[in-house]
Amino acid sequence: MIRISEIQESFRIAFEGLQANKLRSFLTTLGVVIGITFVILMGWFLNGLDAALESTVNLLGTDVMYIDKWSWSGGQNWRKTMQRKNITYQQAMEFCNSVKTAEVSLPEAHKWGTTVKERDRTITGISVIGVPYSYSQLPAGTILYGRFFSQFEDEYSTNVTVLGYGVAKALFPEGDAIGRTIKIGGRTFEIIGVIIKRGTMMMDFVDNQVIIPISTFFGVYGMTGRSISIAVKAGSAEKLDEARAEATGLMRSIRNVPPGQEEDFSINETQTFKEQVETLRLATWGIGIGLTLLSFIVGIIGIMNIMFVSVTERTKEIGIRKSLGAKSSSILTQFLVESASLCLVGALIAFTFCSVVIAIAVRLVPEADFLTPYVPPQLILIAAIVSIIVGILAGIVPAIRASALDPVEALRYES
């Protein structure tokens, strides 16, 4: 049993040692500082990634799926997908009129990478989406300010538009978009609403879009030669399986896919984003873990080395302590506390460093708003625990050597 008084003594000795050898302590902890820095930065990034994914998935709707010619994950054979026939507007409407399990289902027409003009300003890389008025019932159609277009405006191919958050912010930073006009496909549209901010980070494109009535869309861009997407809102995440099953069957029959043959369409879900993020996460882990392990190995070797020096320097002290009744376990604790403290100081330095780096990073890259401007609290705890474990790993062999010293031999030692 190790007594509280001995543990207190161990900490006292450890901090005395740290103070006596400030520079040496700092240099030895460098590996741990770098290792913990990786842990914190990696954790911080993954933390932000999770938050971004969560908000994006929530905004797209966890119960929403998109029936498309293309697969979002792009995992399938590219050439095979290319050979698929377009989903026509008629097929889409047939689907929407027949589907029973969906709460909302509607066709979406896309025009990627176009430009929109506001007076003499032009922005590029914008998608134009043609949808029916019922789009406002999807999470993606949630209005920030203004309103969505009405059934009437939809049916009469009115030139009205609802802007994605990114477009609105770029053209009207003051927030005075409503009532202004922009040119889409050469025609003038009145802005009647702005959609809430949905995308974060790599999902930015979802905000760089303008929404117009689907009838207007066909008027501007034509109906032929394009594949329509079908948005299906199941109503709840639990109903998704049922809706997917019905959608698959229905689509197969609409597109005359013979039994036993592979579908010539894809059902995309927000799950796909998770898979993409998972890839990014794995990459981060792969790089992060590798670098972290490397620096910890370097750190452990350095600390182990300095602990051996410390044990040798204090052989006489160990002898004295043993002659006064210190047990081997007391000496072991003393040296483990010392190396753990050394690493904990390293973690503290890393934490300070990371706090500064993070504060600067979020200021330099304001788009990365999914990242917290501070070190997440749970990471501080993890960093502390990891550093203590590293300290124990680095200190265990020197500490065992110290504790196993023969008292008489140790007392005879003269430095």
Next chain:
Amino acid sequence: MSNPLIHIEHIARTYEMGGETVHALRDVSLDIFPNEYVALMGPSGSGKSTLMNILGCLDTPSSGVYTFKGLDVNEMTDDDLAEIRNKEIGFVFQTFNLLPRATALKNIELPLIYSGISSEDRKERAIKALEDVGLGDRMLHRPNELSGGQRQRVAVARALVTKPSIILADEPTGNLDTKTGIEIMKLFQELWSKGNTVILVTHEEDIARHARRIIRIRDGKVESDTINPNPVTSFEIP
């Protein structure tokens, strides 16, 4: 007579050195009773320190029997031995063996730390021990700020602070001038007269003459074990 504090029988201690066996102790038998004042005398290399280390449970004999307060030391684990050193033995060394970075008070507190005494009690007892050796005004001095005699007094205070059964002093005056040496001997005389058991290792006749019993060691064996008929009791500084 009361039971012996220390009972050793046919103790031997050998060291292996470069294939050669060094016989530091051969066949030593002794009994030491409570409140004895014993001097272990003998020339350098005769085995005094080896014997003292064994008596103090810092070392264990290669063969023979050692019972401390009736308990078989050979049966004890390392932790048991540490506990005996902590509670029953007070060591005083020739080279003082104080921790250089710790104050006098901290040095004296050390053994109490290993007996798990709370920090307030520790401090109180350490202050008392330091006052008992006449260094109440040197509490926060570090060893290098103290004279040799003062350092040895701190060491004596540290040995006493746990109220041990035996004080073991290995050449305690060896690094001191005659005058300070006599002061330390006076301290041991006082401890003994207060009821402590004192074992003193020395190779100097002048120092051994303070003890009540003189055991002479030569070549690892007890040469003689006699009562000192007229121990020195005056401490005039020559």
